[in-house]
Amino acid sequence: MKKYNGYEAIENRLQYLPLSTTYTILDKISEIVNVEPVIGIMGKSGAGKSSLCNALFQGNISPVNDVSSCTREALRFKLNVSNRLLTLIDLPGVGESQERDWEYTLLYRRLLSEVDLILWVIKADDRALAVDEHFYRHVLGDAFQSKVLFVINQADKIEPCHEWNSSSNQPSPVQIANLDLKVHDITRLLQPINPICAISVKANWNLTEMVEVMVECLPEKSSSPLSAQLHNHLRTERVKETARNDFGSAVGGVLDAVASLPVVPRPVKSLIYQIRDAVVSIARSVWDIFF
Structure with a gap:
């Protein structure tokens, strides 16, 4: 009604x-x-992709049929909240052998036209970014880089990790400075089109700010349907x-x-x-x- x-x-x-x-x-x-947003998730194993999705979106994630290209697969998951659907696609490739690049290139060309945004998750304490750079430049390519939002996760592990304030879930001033350096390094190396967000899913730190940026990066048709899938505490006034x-x-x-x-x-x-x-x-x- x-x-x-x-x-x-x-x-x-x-x-x-x-x-x-x-x-x-x-x-x-x-x-x-009734648009069904499609969000791609990328990142090396252990970067916290699944935990990020669970922290952002309501509802249970249900696997659907895999989409395959050659010998590699992109795993699709559906979220259903109050009869609204959202598709998550776990995009493979980052951190794997460059010998498979041609397979991923074919796969990505087929999939990325339907993806509204890619959340590319990078561990805060990961210093080896050469693989990310190679995949971003040579596999993803210029055509789809505007769809990428880099997310630095596990900010609580940035050095000096013992200074993280667990009671307030806040980084120390030194950690903030090191996170800023991390953002600067990724910006210099990859020259992303969208802002870079630093978060800690485990500590629930900076997630609202990241969601605000994410919604602003979405196509006009997708931002409202996706906002309806977010946990209520993430639907800030700026998001709405x-x-x-x-x-x-x-x-x-x-x-x-x-x-x-x-x-x-x-x-x-x-x-x-x-x-x-x-x-x-x-x-x-x-x-x-x-x-």
């Missing part, structure tokens, strides 16, 4: 359009509301505001797309453009109903 009321609020603003046009717009908005604005922009894109259809008469196109900003505003105002 809540979702119907959300659609009803938008439909009321579309009342002067032909019914066929109204239904087309509402159907396309429904597609946005980003997702709300993205939803409004996506709805605006729907109206633009419908108005550009050749079958839509010129007077109807003009009316769509006249009400566009009002519909976007309404979509933002009912965001909480949808998500």
Whole structure:
């Protein structure tokens, strides 16, 4: 019923359009509301990929059919929260033999067009980044680097690890300085497009900040459906505001797309453009109903 009321609020603003046009717009908005985000997870063994996913998302993770290429596989998992779906893809390759690069290149070219974002997890105390650099540059390639968010996990293990304040779950000033150096080194080496986030899943440190960056890196259509999958304490005001604005922009894109259809008469196109900003505003105002 809540979702119907959300659609009803938008439909009321579309009342002067032909019914066929109204239904087309509402159907396309429904597609946005029900988008199934796809998140890729990368990193060497022991980096904490599974624990990160469990810390971020609600619901039980269920394995589905593997997607294979040659002799390597990408493992897919589904998350279902209140009839909303999210797909996690455990992407292989990092830290393995370079002899398999050609297999991974084929696999990634096939998969990455459907991935909204890749969380590339690196251990805070891992000094051997040559393999990550090679895979990032030569296997992933320029075409998909904009989809990567590097996450430095296990910040509590950064030296001097004995200075981590376990009671407050905070790093010492020296550890913070060393984490900053780690971020600087990865930035210099890999020149990532998106910000680098340092976290500790075990200590529950800096996860909210990382989630805020993650949501901002997602495509407009995916940020709201993904935000609905997050643990409630991670749905900060910044996360909700980003997702709300993205939803409004996506709805605006729907109206633009419908108005550009050749079958839509010129007077109807003009009316769509006249009400566009009002519909976007309404979509933002009912965001909480949808998500």
